[in-house]
Amino acid sequence: MSQARPRRVGVVMGGSSGEREVSLRSGAAVAAALEGRGHQVVRLELPDDAAAASRTIQSAHIDVAFLALHGRHGEDGCVQGLLELLGIPYTGSSVLASALAMDKQKSKELFRLHNVPTPPYYAVTTEDELDDIETMHGSFGFPVVVKPRGEGSSLGVKKAESISDLVKALRAALELDDVVLVERYIAGIEVNVGLLDGRPLGAIEIVPKSGLYDYEAKYTPGMTEYFMPARLSPTRYRGVLNLADRAARALGVTGPCRVDLLVTRGENEYVLEVNTLPGMTETSLLPKIAADAGYDFASLCEAILASARLYAPRRKAPVRESSPRLESASFAPVASVARKIA
Numbered sequence: 001m002s003q004a005r006p007r008r009v010g011v012v013m014g015g016s017s018g019e020r021e022v023s024l025r026s027g028a029a030v031a032a033a034l035e036g037r038g039h040q041v042v043r044l045e046l047p048d049d050a051a052a053a054s055r056t057i058q059s060a061h062i063d064v065a066f067l068a069l070h071g072r073h074g075e076d077g078c079v080q081g082l083l084e085l086l087g088i089p090y091t092g093s094s095v096l097a098s099a100l101a102m103d104k105q106k107s108k109e110l111f112r113l114h115n116v117p118t119p120p121y122y123a124v125t126t127e128d129e130l131d132d133i134e135t136m137h138g139s140f141g142f143p144v145v146v147k148p149r150g151e152g153s154s155l156g157v158k159k160a161e162s163i164s165d166l167v168k169a170l171r172a173a174l175e176l177d178d179v180v181l182v183e184r185y186i187a188g189i190e191v192n193v194g195l196l197d198g199r200p201l202g203a204i205e206i207v208p209k210s211g212l213y214d215y216e217a218k219y220t221p222g223m224t225e226y227f228m229p230a231r232l233s234p235t236r237y238r239g240v241l242n243l244a245d246r247a248a249r250a251l252g253v254t255g256p257c258r259v260d261l262l263v264t265r266g267e268n269e270y271v272l273e274v275n276t277l278p279g280m281t282e283t284s285l286l287p288k289i290a291a292d293a294g295y296d297f298a299s300l301c302e303a304i305l306a307s308a309r310l311y312a313p314r315r316k317a318p319v320r321e322s323s324p325r326l327e328s329a330s331f332a333p334v335a336s337v338a339r340k341i342a
Contacts, residue, residue, distance in 0.1 A: 074277070075098060156176045
């Protein structure tokens with residue numbers, strides 16, 4: 001009896017977002033880990049051009065896609081939609097959940113709907129006059145955090161202490177997105193929770209030396225300290241895991257994800273965002289959290305691969321019963337009547 005052909009696993013990386021280089025590092029690490037576990041791996045580095053990216057995936061003839069993409073057009077449901085159309089199971093969340101999680105404004109709206117605490121905010125668009133931002137800001141107060149609506153890896157995130165700081169941060173952020181959120185700055189401990197298939201794995205504490213966990217703090221060695229597990233009381237630790245789970249469920253997120261939260265001294269917790277395709281280098285946060293839960297990097301990649309699926313329902317076309325009257329009828333009289341009416 002002939003053995004079944006081994007599955008071709010496409011590790012999809014690169015893309016056109018500002019996080020391309022991070023994605024390439026994630027993809028290389030995942031591909032190496034899966035190859036080490038005996039999988040037939042195809043490394044798919046997507047180019048900037050969307051049509052070329054689609055051709056790259058289609059021509060690879062893969063059986064399943066491990067998504068190591070980050071940012072726009074990779075984490076926001078676009079590639080997920082393409083894979084649904086092609087019938088290729090993929091890791092991570094559905095098209096809808098991916099889009100909602102990437103959209104910080106929609107995420108916050110759903111958090112509020114599901115009673116998930118999140119910092120107060122307002123939105124500024126390219127249509128707004130920045131010269132009038134003081135009126136718009138009103139009594140919102142300072143400091144605030146400015147962040148593009150649909151970017152990841154803290155791209156464009158800045159802290160503003162005054163109106164002049166705010167205008168400068170908004171101008172920079174609006175270069176990256178048409179909508180920017182101005183969020184109330186809340187002093188607290190930044191904690192990230194890793195989840196896998198709806199199960200919280202643990203929480204890591206992040207201490208950026210600059211005070212703000214921005215792009216530079218994330219990817220510059222020595223700029224941030226990490227404490228695993230987070231230095232919280234057992235009761236608060238369980239509460240943080242529960243809140244992260246509620247946030248992921250509010251957006252319909254599945255598979256691997258990372259939930260970013262703030263924990264204050266006043267016994268309050270706030271959800272900042274949910275990341276549906278977190279970094280997957282061996283030094284990224286989700287692998288750090290998973291390691292504390294007993295997963296080495298290769299085992300984590302294997303578990304994520306096992307969760308790959310399609311989300312869109314596959315329904316058979318309904319069988320229509322033919323009508324003898326319609327089949328035998330001539331439609332010429334209908335056309336004749338139409339001419340008379342005209």
